[in-house]
Amino acid sequence: MYKAFLIKYAEIAVKGKNRYLFEDALVANIERQLAEVDGSFQVRKESGRIYVETEGAYSYEETVEALQRVFGIVGICPVLLVEDEGFDALAERVLRYVDETYPDKHFTFKVDARRARKNYPMTSMELAAALGEKILEAFPETRVDVHHPQVMLHIEVRPQINIYSTEIPGPGGMPTGTAGRAMLLLSGGIDSPVAGYMIAKRGVTLEATYFHAPPYTSERAKQKVIDLAKKVARYSGPIRLRVVNFTDIQLCIYEKCPHEELTIIMRRYMMKIAEHFAEEGSCLGLVTGESIGQVASQTMQSLAVTNEVCHMPVYRPLIAMDKQEIVRIAEQIDTYETSILPFEDCCTIFVAKHPVTKPSAKHIRISETHLADRIDELVQTAIDTTETILVN
Ligand code: ATP
Numbered sequence: 001m002y003k004a005f006l007i008k009y010a011e012i013a014v015k016g017k018n019r020y021l022f023e024d025a026l027v028a029n030i031e032r033q034l035a036e037v038d039g040s041f042q043v044r045k046e047s048g049r050i051y052v053e054t055e056g057a058y059s060y061e062e063t064v065e066a067l068q069r070v071f072g073i074v075g076i077c078p079v080l081l082v083e084d085e086g087f088d089a090l091a092e093r094v095l096r097y098v099d100e101t102y103p104d105k106h107f108t109f110k111v112d113a114r115r116a117r118k119n120y121p122m123t124s125m126e127l128a129a130a131l132g133e134k135i136l137e138a139f140p141e142t143r144v145d146v147h148h149p150q151v152m153l154h155i156e157v158r159p160q161i162n163i164y165s166t167e168i169p170g171p172g173g174m175p176t177g178t179a180g181r182a183m184l185l186l187s188g189g190i191d192s193p194v195a196g197y198m199i200a201k202r203g204v205t206l207e208a209t210y211f212h213a214p215p216y217t218s219e220r221a222k223q224k225v226i227d228l229a230k231k232v233a234r235y236s237g238p239i240r241l242r243v244v245n246f247t248d249i250q251l252c253i254y255e256k257c258p259h260e261e262l263t264i265i266m267r268r269y270m271m272k273i274a275e276h277f278a279e280e281g282s283c284l285g286l287v288t289g290e291s292i293g294q295v296a297s298q299t300m301q302s303l304a305v306t307n308e309v310c311h312m313p314v315y316r317p318l319i320a321m322d323k324q325e326i327v328r329i330a331e332q333i334d335t336y337e338t339s340i341l342p343f344e345d346c347c348t349i350f351v352a353k354h355p356v357t358k359p360s361a362k363h364i365r366i367s368e369t370h371l372a373d374r375i376d377e378l379v380q381t382a383i384d385t386t387e388t389i390l391v392n
């Protein structure tokens with residue numbers, strides 16, 4: 001029945017002179033998502049509004065799902081756009097709309113009329129009252145309730161008249177590409193894909209780095225990370241994924257450092273290498289899936305020691321979240337099922353039985369001096385042999 005959608009966006013409306021940049025990004029992101037959907041779509045900007053118009057057959061469900069992945073969209077309203085051919089023609093069209101949309105007429109409603117075009121012969125109030133009367137006349141089972149209507153019927157007089165009464169929630173956030181770039185440390189776990197999603201939701205373009213330790217971690221573990229990047233990319237747009245061979249660095253740490261410090265030292269090298277690629281890619285920060293206290297390497301002491309090696313800001317969107325809340329988002333964005341596949345990640349191979357939970361930075365720095373004669377070369381080799389995959 002619907003040939004068009006009115007796209008509502010909130011936050012970006014307040015961006016002053018930059019507003020058109022945000023709107024253009026939103027339009028481009030909508031176009032990118034709809035390119036995956038069967039059908040022919042046209043995205044149009046018109047005085048502070050965005051419309052998606054369809055031509056010919058299309059799948060309503062798929063279209064709505066695609067739009068629900070576009071950050072920046074607050075509401076998706078299936079809308080009828082009709083030409084202004086006088087009040088009687090409008091009333092007739094509105095009655096048909098109500099009849100087709102609500103087979104059961106036992107509902108309360110309110111007409112919310114807005115006259116954005118001031119040369120329309122009736123005021124907003126007059127239009128709402130007149131249409132309300134027509135509806136009550138045609139469908140006597142309906143009732144008006146101006147405070148808590150079950151159906152809010154919007155009639156907006158713009159160049160065309162907009163008729164809509166449904167608003168499907170969008171994901172909110174800011175359009176991708178409007179906030180700079182960040183480097184996500186992406187593992188095969190539950191947390192980091194969610195962290196990436198949350199940062200992308202703020203308009204940030206993502207890159208990602210995965211530390212791989214063959215033969216201790218398998219090709220399937222790597223494929224799992226690629227699959228996770230793909231799932232995040234459905235929202236964020238294409239992600240450039242670096243796959244770093246971390247085995248020799250891990251073995252070297254394993255050989256030379258106290259085992260209870262392995263994880264923390266390893267995490268420091270991960271951060272350094274990720275930061276190298278972040279700088280190369282003009283990223284403005286690193287992103288991890290860490291959350292205070294979740295494991296030994298995520299106590300506040302451990303986070304401080306890990307953080308110490310970075311020059312860039314490290315964004316940790318999950319820092320104050322419980323596992324359950326994180327899992328809920330993972331399920332919602334469809335990464336959970338992939339994350340719980342049982343392939344080892346490189347941290348689980350080299351974990352100590354009793355990792356330090358309150359490392360001191362001074363102590364860790366001393367342990368790292370044992371790596372001095374080889375580590376720079378190993379880091380350089382890891383960087384030089386990194387594989388880059390464009391995931392979309
Ligand atoms: P996740 O579920 O994201 O793997 P986790 O609870 O398993 O997190 P850790 O293994 O301690 O926690 O990792 C903390 C963070 O460090 C991860 O969220 C991720 O950002 C990063 N990280 C850990 N392992 C890797 C890896 N192999 N490659 C890239 N980043 C990693």
Ligand code: MG
Nearest residue numbers: 187189345347
């Ligand atoms: Mg992990």
